[in-house]
Amino acid sequence: MTAGEVQDAAAVRDDPATVAAYPHDAYVVAGLTKTYRAKHGDVPATDGIAMTIGRSEVFGLLGPNGAGKTTLVRQLIGLLRPDTGRIELFGHDVVARPRVVPDFVAYLPQDDAALADLSPAVALETTARLRGLSRPAARQERDAIVDELGLAEFAARPIAKLSGGQRRLAGVGAALVGGRPVLVLDEPTTGLDPTARRAVWAALERRRAAHGNTVVLVTHNVIEAETVLDRVAIIDHGRVIVCDTPGRLKATVDRDVRLELAWRDEPPLTDRLVRELHAQAVEHGRRWSVRLPADRARAALGELTSGPLFAALDDFTLATPSLEDVYLALGGAARDLERS
Amino acid sequence: MTALSHPLAAPVAASRPPFLASFGAIFAGQLARARAAAIPIFMAATLQSVGLVVLLKGLVDTSTAVTEQSVVAGSSVTVVSFVALNLLAQRFGALRASGALDYFGALPVRPSAIVTATAAAWASFTVPGSVLVAVGGAIFYGLPLANVWVIVPVVIAAGISLAGLGALLGLIAPRPEIATVAGQLGMALVMFLGLVPAHRLPGVIQAVRAVVPSTYAVDAFAESFRQHPSWTTVSLDLAICVGVCAVALAASAWAFRRAVTAR
Numbered sequence: 001m002t003a004g005e006v007q008d009a010a011a012v013r014d015d016p017a018t019v020a021a022y023p024h025d026a027y028v029v030a031g032l033t034k035t036y037r038a039k040h041g042d043v044p045a046t047d048g049i050a051m052t053i054g055r056s057e058v059f060g061l062l063g064p065n066g067a068g069k070t071t072l073v074r075q076l077i078g079l080l081r082p083d084t085g086r087i088e089l090f091g092h093d094v095v096a097r098p099r100v101v102p103d104f105v106a107y108l109p110q111d112d113a114a115l116a117d118l119s120p121a122v123a124l125e126t127t128a129r130l131r132g133l134s135r136p137a138a139r140q141e142r143d144a145i146v147d148e149l150g151l152a153e154f155a156a157r158p159i160a161k162l163s164g165g166q167r168r169l170a171g172v173g174a175a176l177v178g179g180r181p182v183l184v185l186d187e188p189t190t191g192l193d194p195t196a197r198r199a200v201w202a203a204l205e206r207r208r209a210a211h212g213n214t215v216v217l218v219t220h221n222v223i224e225a226e227t228v229l230d231r232v233a234i235i236d237h238g239r240v241i242v243c244d245t246p247g248r249l250k251a252t253v254d255r256d257v258r259l260e261l262a263w264r265d266e267p268p269l270t271d272r273l274v275r276e277l278h279a280q281a282v283e284h285g286r287r288w289s290v291r292l293p294a295d296r297a298r299a300a301l302g303e304l305t306s307g308p309l310f311a312a313l314d315d316f317t318l319a320t321p322s323l324e325d326v327y328l329a330l331g332g333a334a335r336d337l338e339r340s
Numbered sequence: 341m342t343a344l345s346h347p348l349a350a351p352v353a354a355s356r357p358p359f360l361a362s363f364g365a366i367f368a369g370q371l372a373r374a375r376a377a378a379i380p381i382f383m384a385a386t387l388q389s390v391g392l393v394v395l396l397k398g399l400v401d402t403s404t405a406v407t408e409q410s411v412v413a414g415s416s417v418t419v420v421s422f423v424a425l426n427l428l429a430q431r432f433g434a435l436r437a438s439g440a441l442d443y444f445g446a447l448p449v450r451p452s453a454i455v456t457a458t459a460a461a462w463a464s465f466t467v468p469g470s471v472l473v474a475v476g477g478a479i480f481y482g483l484p485l486a487n488v489w490v491i492v493p494v495v496i497a498a499g500i501s502l503a504g505l506g507a508l509l510g511l512i513a514p515r516p517e518i519a520t521v522a523g524q525l526g527m528a529l530v531m532f533l534g535l536v537p538a539h540r541l542p543g544v545i546q547a548v549r550a551v552v553p554s555t556y557a558v559d560a561f562a563e564s565f566r567q568h569p570s571w572t573t574v575s576l577d578l579a580i581c582v583g584v585c586a587v588a589l590a591a592s593a594w595a596f597r598r599a600v601t602a603r
Binding site for chain 1: 357361362364365366368369372373376434435438439440441442443444445446447448449600601
């Protein structure tokens with residue numbers, strides 16, 4: 001976001017008209033618990049979750065597959081009733097009155113089977129009309145969003161016949177149409193190429209700057225989480241492990257840096273330093289990833305790059321800790337957080 | 341005390357669309373979708389019934405007018421049940437299994453509008469095929485064509501009631517495979533009960549026949565082939581069919597709401 005856009009978003013958020021319309025936070029969640037019965041015992045899909053999502057915030061839910069993110073989101077949308085707990089959407093009690101949610105929230109589920117038979121153009125128009133727009137207004141919004149997201153090339157083909165990324169983009173369009181103040185998007189950029197991804201984020205930022213939209217984003221992509229989120233809640237096993245801005249979370253592990261090495265051939269394990277690194281490294285074939293204190297990493301890199309070992313290296317990277325490191329440091333077992 | 345909504349809670353947006361607008365949107369969407377599948381569905385449904393008409397001419401004793409009327413009427417309504425009951429049961433079963441109902445559950449649209457609009461759209465696909473079988477069958481058997489227009493209200497009434505039942509089956513079946521089988525069995529039942537004249541059925545089956553909505557549609561249409569049809573009978577039969585429509589749609593709207601919040 002540019003400085004100008006930050007100011008615009010803040011201006012809209014604090015504009016008396018917006019505040020009057022939405023005086024409360026977008027979401028206030030307390031003690032949310034949902035347990036599924038299984039043969040080997042009850043499984044808490046969400047376990048005492050509490051969080052607050054402010055107006056015009058871009059809030060992320062980050063965690064590996066199976067962490068409970070989608071279950072949490074379905075409760076926020078009113079599609080799933082929690083066993084205990086409270087969810088307030090702009091002050092309305094969602095658990096008692098789930099029918100109030102569609103008036104404020106546009107939801108993009110993980111899969112798009114409902115729209116699969118329709119073309120993106122028809123899907124957008126139908127969704128707009130179902131959100132209360134008249135037919136001409138629905139068509140206008142459909143055309144605007146087709147342009148904005150670059151769907152024109154395949155807007156008339158059935159969604160089932162499109163590639164994964166194109167389907168996702170159509171789904172994002174269906175969430176944007178009808179102008180709801182809160183957008184809850186479950187992995188919206190999965191399978192999108194970088195251009196499409198930028199188009200999606202530009203569209204979301206434009207809406208936030210102009211209308212103060214709130215975005216709740218479910219992701220397991222760490223890089224995206226770091227770049228677009230205002231705040232992030234890291235979730236695992238149905239619990240919120242930690243919730244803060246990406247910057248502050250990374251500061252909690254800033255003693256360490258991540259050293260990534262890519263070896264040209266077999267790593268020279270005869271060398272003492274290489275053996276030391278090997279003991280601590282996470283290996284992916286010839287790529288090693290090691291977390292070290294900053295000074296040790298500096299020393300190791302200095303030694304690797306100044307001597308004969310340099311010839312054995314294909315590539316190396318030194319990076320500040322990512323949200324994945326935060327997750328690992330907090331005891332998470334990072335099975336499949338993505339870094340791309 | 342916790343109020344359901346805080347006094348200063350944001351006002352609920354005044355954009356909840358009326359029933360007709362939702363109905364129109366989904367109906368138009370389903371029609372757009374059908375254009376792609378229209379020809380295969382038409383062919384499959386119609387050829388099946390054309391086959392029945394031709395096959396039965398050779399097999400059954402068609403010397404009684406009642407039998408001929410039953411065969412043509414039953415075959416025409418079978419076109420409807422193929423699409424409305426069979427295909428819709430499959431479709432709703434698949435939608436439910438894939439979690440696609442979440443999309444509808446998150447929109448401010450009434451389940452009754454979704455089910456009714458889908459039922460109406462799919463029922464309307466059956467009109468050309470049913471008319472074709474009705475007219476062709478009547479000519480084939482030498483039945484009077486004077487009142488063959490009755491097929492149109494018959495198809496609409498039967499179509500929507502069977503579609504409602506199809507949707508209900510698809511939404512309550514625990515697995516999509518069961519929904520498919522139930523839809524096919526339902527279609528077979530409709531076909532059998534429609535084709536065989538009532539007086540040839542054993543007592544128990546006659547009782548079953550009385551509770552299947554398509555029976556009344558078939559009877560209404562068969563009645564129209566008589567030299568002097570009893571319009572009271574036709575109207576009554578259609579009225580019962582419409583009544584079942586309403587019940588089936590209400591039940592499937594309930595099943596839809598239940599399926600959305602089930603997981």
